[in-house]
Amino acid sequence: MSSPVAEFMLDVTARNPGEREFLQAVEEVLESIVPVLDRHPEYRSARIIQQLVEPERVVSFRVPWVDDRGQTQVNRGFRVQFNSAMGPYKGGLRFHASVNQSIVKFLAFEQTFKNALTTLPMGGGKGGSDFSVRGKSDEEIMRFCQAFMNELFRHVGADTDVPAGDVGVGGREIGYLFGQYKRLVNRFEGVITGKGLAWGGSLIRKEAAGYGTVYFAQEMLARRGESFAGKTVAISGYGNLGFHALEKLNELGAKVVTIADEDFYIHEPDGFKGEKAAYVHDLWMVHHQTVQAYSEHWNVPMQPGRPWAVPCDVAIPTAAQNEIDADDAKRLVAHGCKLVVEGANMPCTPEAVDVFRHHGVLYGPGKAANAGGVAVSGLEMSQNSARSNWSREEVDRRLREIMKRIHDACLETAESYGQPDDYAAGANIAGFLRVANAMQAQGVV
Numbered sequence: 001m002s003s004p005v006a007e008f009m010l011d012v013t014a015r016n017p018g019e020r021e022f023l024q025a026v027e028e029v030l031e032s033i034v035p036v037l038d039r040h041p042e043y044r045s046a047r048i049i050q051q052l053v054e055p056e057r058v059v060s061f062r063v064p065w066v067d068d069r070g071q072t073q074v075n076r077g078f079r080v081q082f083n084s085a086m087g088p089y090k091g092g093l094r095f096h097a098s099v100n101q102s103i104v105k106f107l108a109f110e111q112t113f114k115n116a117l118t119t120l121p122m123g124g125g126k127g128g129s130d131f132s133v134r135g136k137s138d139e140e141i142m143r144f145c146q147a148f149m150n151e152l153f154r155h156v157g158a159d160t161d162v163p164a165g166d167v168g169v170g171g172r173e174i175g176y177l178f179g180q181y182k183r184l185v186n187r188f189e190g191v192i193t194g195k196g197l198a199w200g201g202s203l204i205r206k207e208a209a210g211y212g213t214v215y216f217a218q219e220m221l222a223r224r225g226e227s228f229a230g231k232t233v234a235i236s237g238y239g240n241l242g243f244h245a246l247e248k249l250n251e252l253g254a255k256v257v258t259i260a261d262e263d264f265y266i267h268e269p270d271g272f273k274g275e276k277a278a279y280v281h282d283l284w285m286v287h288h289q290t291v292q293a294y295s296e297h298w299n300v301p302m303q304p305g306r307p308w309a310v311p312c313d314v315a316i317p318t319a320a321q322n323e324i325d326a327d328d329a330k331r332l333v334a335h336g337c338k339l340v341v342e343g344a345n346m347p348c349t350p351e352a353v354d355v356f357r358h359h360g361v362l363y364g365p366g367k368a369a370n371a372g373g374v375a376v377s378g379l380e381m382s383q384n385s386a387r388s389n390w391s392r393e394e395v396d397r398r399l400r401e402i403m404k405r406i407h408d409a410c411l412e413t414a415e416s417y418g419q420p421d422d423y424a425a426g427a428n429i430a431g432f433l434r435v436a437n438a439m440q441a442q443g444v445v
């Protein structure tokens, strides 16, 4: 760690005790922006960094609900409104047993830079609950979503804070959340994105994060005169993002050979094609099942652990933070992986990224590569404001353009700060500059 960062991190650590993921995300960004602060001392004197690492607002609330047996359950809800310099707070809601304040703060911090990279007018936020959708009935999910919104509604709004989905929050949950918001405020407004097509949603929103990640990876390959045709790809999560990445990769002639849940993975050496791909589509998004169901249905053994020991040309982690550690990274390198592109948020540990850098593996950071989801959320907001609907082709074209723009911004920024091909440095610096300039222009607020 460089010493100005180490010194600053002492203070951030003292102010955010035990928030491992948040501190990891902050340190990663700070490491990248040291050269910016050296070139632009005005950010230091305006204490932009001190302001930037402090969320504008953190809301934590009780979510009581009644399960199917009549038993009261109590979960914890969060909404972190991190930074509104670029626009209304924007970012997803995550429902997963692992959710805590550190996780939502790291996600909201990352989201601030990601959203800035899209160049659409969106600030950064994130929220969620330690509620697990797995094993719950539809009625329980509805009651939970309504209870969650009974508090969240007072903090959000189409021009204030616009949530969306994330892990554990798909079309069904968005529907229940939106319905309860509308009932409480008596207004039909674009308060949430990822809505159904008949009630304000955008075409391509559900595909956007997965397609966008692949478009970004395509740009990285194209720059080296390569394409996905014939490439072997390992992915992990097979939810909304993972499945749509798989779908686009199949379309481009790649072979996706793995999917994984939290404990096991499936290796399909010939790829998930045709009916197998259709089965993967339903596995989480319709049935909320683990890979055990796939294993039994297709009579393919499931393997314990993570899928990163499987030989591949490209790895696209699509599950959760820190799912690739240094040992996984070494295995990927040893088996010939040349490109790692983050579909999930912060799936590679800093040590894993060091391994990739050391071995010349090209690395696309999530805050750039997976920005397609929130980018199309931004397009959904525009359509809601204009009360219009764009065609599939129109939204997909804009998504491609945005991903290319982000890719080019990362490269050009990295280059201009003397770190050619370092997409992580480029993403952090480009995102930082946009947010920092907006904050400075708006004064001490």
Ligand code: 2IT
Pocket (backbone or CB within 6 Å): 090, 091, 092, 093, 111, 114, 162, 163, 164, 165, 166, 167, 193, 345, 370, 371, 373, 374, 375, 377
């Ligand atoms: O991580 C993400 O960018 C998302 N979960 C999507 C956020 C959004 O507001 O669409």
